[in-house]
Amino acid sequence: MTGKLRETAGKLKKQVRILYFALKDRDLPLLPRLIAGITLAYALSPLDLIPDFIPILGYLDDLIILPALIALTIRVIPRGIWERARRRSEEEEMPRGKSFTAALIIILIWAGLLALILRKILKK
Secondary structure (H helix, E strand, O other): OHHHHHHHHHHHHHHHHHHHHHHHOOOOOHHHHHHHHHHHHHHHOOOOOOOOOOOOHHHHHHHHHHHHHHHHHHHHOOHHHHHHHHHHHHHOOOOOOOOHHHHHHHHHHHHHHHHHHHHHHHHO
């Protein structure tokens, strides 16, 4: 069981790397770019939709939501761009280090989602 989970985690990590390089491709159309950006932000965000400390449910986002987002993103990215990004991910390293811009984007996405949820709740 643990070996299967590690294998799946390794595949997800590889796909996230490819998504990063696909997002850097200037030929990527707008809709796939938006979906890839959201997926990458969700994958790299330290915040989870369902906190990990909640037994069993806490890992649902890692086991269901993230793979579903990645599958959707792969489906909308043109095959040629995906292949270029895959080759580039094998040749280059993803930059490591903290990016203020990336953190700000993730915070804004989460704040926007929270605002939408609160708006829906308060309307009822």
